[in-house]
Amino acid sequence: MDETKKLQILSDLVSIQSVNGHERPVAEYLKTLFDKAGIKNQILSFPDDPDRANFVAELGSGKPILAISGHMDVVSVSADNWKTDPFKLTKKGDKLYGRGSTDMKSGLAAMVIAMLELKASGKQINGTIRLLATAGEEIGQPGAELLQKQGYIDDIDGLLIGEPSANRAVFANDGELDISILSHGKTAHSSTPAAGNNAVEHLLDVLEQIRHRMTELMENTSNKVLGKTIFNVDVLTGGTQYNAIPAEAVAGINIRTIPELPNQKILDEMQKIIDQYNQQTNGDISLKVDMNIVPILGDENSKLIRLVKQIGTPFVKSGKIPPQASDQHDNPIMPFSLTGIDTLGASGGTDASKFLVNDSLGANFVVFGPGNDNSHQDNEFVSQQMYLSFIDIYEQLLTAYSAS
Structure with missing residues (x-):
């Protein structure tokens, strides 16, 4: 897939105004991509709300099963405070502006594209890659809770959440x-x-x-x-x-x-x-x-963390994951290494807290995705270079996980 198409998919996702409670259009868009690629998928409707749905897609079969997850909802906007249309991906230099560009449609798009490219390449997947695209992460995490209750986590061997982390591998959260x-x-x-x-x-x-x-x-x-x-x-x-x-x-x-x-x-x-x-x-x-x-405390030396460090470090050293702060800050709020992938715990929660509710200690789990510290802010943006780099990282990570 060429760079133009990769940017178009992110642009399409940002244009869908999936403010918490209206996630189904994102699920329907993802279904068109996976149907065209010939990848098994399904939209899972919320029982009592037609505007809400989760989306699940699987590539490969058998063990190990790696679940990769991103949420489809975004927080609301105060359009008057934006310098661009918040629901139109707008490029300024290396910055791609738009609501959800960092949190977390770039991470979701990167995961989706990695699966599409693996399918198109014909590479053998020795196991299963299971995409879990969720509704409602920003408020209450009902989508992740529903998927967990429906059994989509019961047989997994690892969980990768594509929330914004840049060059940081988060293995624990409050x-x-x-x-x-x-x-x-x-x-x-x-x-x-x-x-x-x-x-x-x-x-x-x-x-x-x-x-x-x-x-x-x-x-x-x-x-x-x-x-x-x-x-x-x-x-x-x-x-x-x-x-x-x-x-x-x-x-x-x-x-x-x-x-x-x-x-x-x-x-x-x-x-x-x-x-x-x-x-x-x-x-x-x-x-x-x-x-x-519930709080999540994963294993800092898990298989996923080791692979993230191994695959991600060359991207950091080459500058393909550039350090960027929000427009409101001169420097990144969280530590940012220029030589490798840092591991740490974070105060912000993710869908992992619902997915791993019965396995919250020592799990093979990592939060690792494109974006920095401007989630939920006016004029939210993601680095184009970082977004494109994470597509390559995810593709390598998914292949390496199933092979190891």
């Missing part, structure tokens, strides 16, 4: 909890507060207790790769006007979790505090889990 703490009270005039029940005050009181307990739990627990648990209260709403006792209040909490302080332990501790508070006061507090993603 888990994540998004929690809503809801306080229900009774409205009244502020001059007669005893006639009501102040939901905001109850919420502030219980949040203080939760923060105190989380500080205790976090103080002596850490992971040598992922570091410490991160706890933030990010949303706080309640009340309607100065002279009315508020009847409702809500706090939104985001927690980045590590294996040493598991998600369920945190939830149990919070629920215990809330139950005691409700028993001892006239408060009515409840907890709602909006996202629950």
Whole structure:
């Protein structure tokens, strides 16, 4: 496949406005490519939402089975803040601008093209390459969760996620909890507060207790790769006007979790505090889990990591994976080697947390894909050289994995 066609596929993907919840058109586009190439594939619809679907394609047969995965959704845009049309891939020098160009339609396109080229070459695949293109990674990861429940992970030997990492091989990531703490009270005039029940005050009181307990739990627990648990209260709403006792209040909490302080332990501790508070006061507090993603700690010396280093290092040394920051930063935020592939853990989650929910420790797993540190930003872009290089890297990686 020539360079023009490779860029056209990425351009086509960027032009599909697959903001979270509208992924089916991407799956339908991928199906046309794989049907034309003669590669077995299927669109897997969400049971209750016609706009959403996953996509699965397989090349080869038998063992080993390497799953490669990318998500089809993108985050929303504020078009007024963009210098180009966010849904039209726009080239400026080596930069390809467009929503999802880094996160992560370039990674998805590179994986797809690698499979198409392997099929066209007639090379023997000693095993199976299974593409899992998912819906909804940006919010809740329902696509990956559905594929895991349907058994598409049960027989795999390794998992490659094509999220943006440049020359970094990520083998671990934090888990994540998004929690809503809801306080229900009774409205009244502020001059007669005893006639009501102040939901905001109850919420502030219980949040203080939760923060105190989380500080205790976090103080002596850490992971040598992922570091410490991160706890933030990010949303706080309640009340309607100065002279009315508020009847409702809500706090939104985001927690980045590590294996040493598991998600369920945190939830149990919070629920215990809330139950005691409700028993001892006239408060009515409840907890709602909006996202629950477990931490992943893979094997830094796994087969996939070794192959990524072996194949990727020459591309780094030759400058074919160039260091680039976002337009808002002069330098890359994360470490960037000019001599090889670094291995590290990252705070951001991926679909791996749903795929590997039953195998979260020591898995043969890596996040490795084109793109840098401008995910979700206005004027998102990917390096054209990096994108094209990853197509070659993936093709070599898929061949080497099945042969070894």
